[in-house]
Amino acid sequence: MGAPVQAGTLAPMTEIAQKDRLEKLEKLRAEGPPPFPSRGVLATPTAELVEKGGTAEAPGPLIGETVTVAGRMRDLRDFGKLIFTWLNDKSGRIQVGLQKNRLAEWWPKRKLFDSGDLVAFTGELGHTQKGELTIWATEVTMQAKALAPPPEKWHGLADVEQRYRRRYVDLWASEGVREVFEARSKTLSLTRRFFEERGFLEVETPTLHPIAGGATARPFVTHHNALDSDLYLRIAPELYLKRLIVGGLERVFEISRNFRNEGLSTRHNPEFTMLELYQAQADYTHMMEHTEELVQHLATELHGTTEVEFRGERYDLRAPFQRKTYAELFREHNGCEIEDEAAVRARATELKISSEVQELGYWRLAGEVFEATVEEHLTGPVFVTDYPLPICPLAKESPENPGYAERFELFLAGMELANAFTELNDPADQMARFEEQVASKDPETPGEVDVDYVQALEYGMPPTGGLGIGIDRLVMILTNQDSIRDVLLFPTLRQKPAE
RNA sequence: GGGCGCAUAGCUCAGUUGGCAGAGCAACUGGCUUUUAACCAGUAGGUCCCAGGUUCGAGCCCUGGUGCGCUCACCA
Numbered sequence: 001m002g003a004p005v006q007a008g009t010l011a012p013m014t015e016i017a018q019k020d021r022l023e024k025l026e027k028l029r030a031e032g033p034p035p036f037p038s039r040g041v042l043a044t045p046t047a048e049l050v051e052k053g054g055t056a057e058a059p060g061p062l063i064g065e066t067v068t069v070a071g072r073m074r075d076l077r078d079f080g081k082l083i084f085t086w087l088n089d090k091s092g093r094i095q096v097g098l099q100k101n102r103l104a105e106w107w108p109k110r111k112l113f114d115s116g117d118l119v120a121f122t123g124e125l126g127h128t129q130k131g132e133l134t135i136w137a138t139e140v141t142m143q144a145k146a147l148a149p150p151p152e153k154w155h156g157l158a159d160v161e162q163r164y165r166r167r168y169v170d171l172w173a174s175e176g177v178r179e180v181f182e183a184r185s186k187t188l189s190l191t192r193r194f195f196e197e198r199g200f201l202e203v204e205t206p207t208l209h210p211i212a213g214g215a216t217a218r219p220f221v222t223h224h225n226a227l228d229s230d231l232y233l234r235i236a237p238e239l240y241l242k243r244l245i246v247g248g249l250e251r252v253f254e255i256s257r258n259f260r261n262e263g264l265s266t267r268h269n270p271e272f273t274m275l276e277l278y279q280a281q282a283d284y285t286h287m288m289e290h291t292e293e294l295v296q297h298l299a300t301e302l303h304g305t306t307e308v309e310f311r312g313e314r315y316d317l318r319a320p321f322q323r324k325t326y327a328e329l330f331r332e333h334n335g336c337e338i339e340d341e342a343a344v345r346a347r348a349t350e351l352k353i354s355s356e357v358q359e360l361g362y363w364r365l366a367g368e369v370f371e372a373t374v375e376e377h378l379t380g381p382v383f384v385t386d387y388p389l390p391i392c393p394l395a396k397e398s399p400e401n402p403g404y405a406e407r408f409e410l411f412l413a414g415m416e417l418a419n420a421f422t423e424l425n426d427p428a429d430q431m432a433r434f435e436e437q438v439a440s441k442d443p444e445t446p447g448e449v450d451v452d453y454v455q456a457l458e459y460g461m462p463p464t465g466g467l468g469i470g471i472d473r474l475v476m477i478l479t480n481q482d483s484i485r486d487v488l489l490f491p492t493l494r495q496k497p498a499e
Numbered sequence: 500g501g502g503c504g505c506a507u508a509g510c511u512c513a514g515u516u517g518g519c520a521g522a523g524c525a526a527c528u529g530g531c532u533u534u535u536a537a538c539c540a541g542u543a544g545g546u547c548c549c550a551g552g553u554u555c556g557a558g559c560c561c562u563g564g565u566g567c568g569c570u571c572a573c574c575a
Contacts, residue, residue, distance in 0.1 A: 020526055075535080082532035099532065115525075129533050152510035152524050154536055159510090161567045173510090216575050262574050263500095367575055391575050419575095444575085483568095494566070 035145035041120045043070035047091035056131035070120040095134045116146035200251040205240035214238030217260040233259035246456045253277035266483040273471040282465035287420035292319035322382040333373045363390035378411035393433040395421035420467040427457035
């Protein structure tokens with residue numbers, strides 16, 4: 001005997017609106033079957049049944065066999081002594097036919113079962129007169145009574161806020177959502193295999209950093225009580241991974257969540273996933289090869305082709321990608337040389353670039369002009385190479401092109417996907433660049449020098465190439481999703497006020 | 500943070516010039532053994548996001564707020 005549902009024990013929406021389902025719950029508790037049994041069943045994925053069921057004209061090997069499926073029941077079509085419904089599971093769905101003459105015991109209980117309930121069915125696999133593969137149920141088990149009703153059946157959840165806030169509904173009620181996250185999972189697993197096969201070791205470095213380094217971004221701050229010290233959520237794993245290169249691990253990568261206390265947009269989430277990779281005896285040209293080969297490999301594995309569609313445009317992800325220098329692109333889109341300070345300053349004024357940025361120094365300013373004028377035109381995929389050295393505090397200067405760093409970023413659809421360089425391994429040079437950063441007025445640079453990192457370099461880091469790839473953005477492109485929120489299961493949202 | 504837009508039944512959405520709060524789906528009752536967005540007949544369901552204001556009268560107009568989306572700024 002189940003106790004009646006007490007007021008205040010369920011979500012307010014359910015208590016107000018779902019009296020019918022709550023009454024059914026009472027009945028299930030009093031008379032059975034139990035609404036929330038403890039044990040699951042051994043079920044066959046519906047996709048396997050569809051595959052081995054065949055068509056009415058060409059029946060498959062499982063036709064006539066007794067099978068069991070489990071999942072969410074949706075969309076009942078009641079004919080009086082016959083009910084059709086869909087049973088949805090992770091792999092797909094299959095029709096179930098419920099007939100009075102096969103279910104004598106269950107039949108009087110049928111009204112206690114609703115669309116949205118989690119149910120297991122056992123029965124004989126066959127086809128209907130119209131040729132639909134169907135399980136003719138002889139056994140029906142409630143697995144969990146749904147007290148909240150499913151969304152409207154053919155629009156699903158359309159309100160994007162509801163989709164993000166209640167992803168646990170969106171995943172089965174909106175078409176294509178589960179597939180995006182399956183593709184995301186596959187992307188991660190293929191990426192791991194790709195680099196493992198190239199001799200890389202997957203490592204885990206700290207999320208809590210005493211100094212927020214390795215990138216320029218405002219960090220989240222937290223506090224450790226026992227140590228009585230502030231810590232920062234990592235903005236990048238870079239400096240730890242390079243310590244491991246000093247440690248002799250030679251090839252390492254990490255797929256980590258990074259945290260940046262900055263704005264949200266269709267391309268930015270405060271926590272996001274980054275692949276970072278470091279390889280001894282390599283430079284940025286090797287990183288370009290890894291990048292284009294990985295991207296091509298992922299597209300081919302996921303789609304069987306290197307052609308993908310994103311935001312209505314087609315892109316060919318076949319390697320090798322185009323390569324263009326930063327200075328060359330700057331000239332193309334601004335009509336002046338990046339080193340022509342007077343002309344570039346005039347451009348910045350024209351573009352209404354804020355005076356605060358102007359104070360951060362010439363090369364930061366030129367960088368702003370580049371971002372404002374060039375990036376949106378980079379449909380790509382294209383590697384932008386050879387960035388001005390002053391905006392690359394962790395990269396090595398190009399021996400052929402003094403004043404510029406051996407660095408590239410990969411752009412696609414105007415979006416930065418990857419960032420890589422030949423790593424700076426001269427400790428004195430690194431120290432000088434850190435000190436310059438600390439002295440700058442930029443609120444996003446670290447407040448103190450990471451002396452321990454310089455110390456690590458003093459033990460000697462071999463020539464090394466490093467690469468970072470934004471996994472969320474890569475998944476956006478591979479799954480044709482316009483917003484980063486659509487490739488994050490639970491994107492960051494403003495907290496809902498208490499109801 | 501700025502601009503633009505949206506917020507109405509569990510879900511998807513209408514709502515005219517300011518004049519009784521609407522539809523489809525879901526739910527409930529009845530009918531139906533081959534549907535697949537089943538069908539037929541009926542019933543019930545509302546803090547019109549919140550708080551003020553204007554008005555005889557506000558879902559609609561005004562002010563402020565909240566949430567969400569897009570966009571700009573920000574994000575090397």
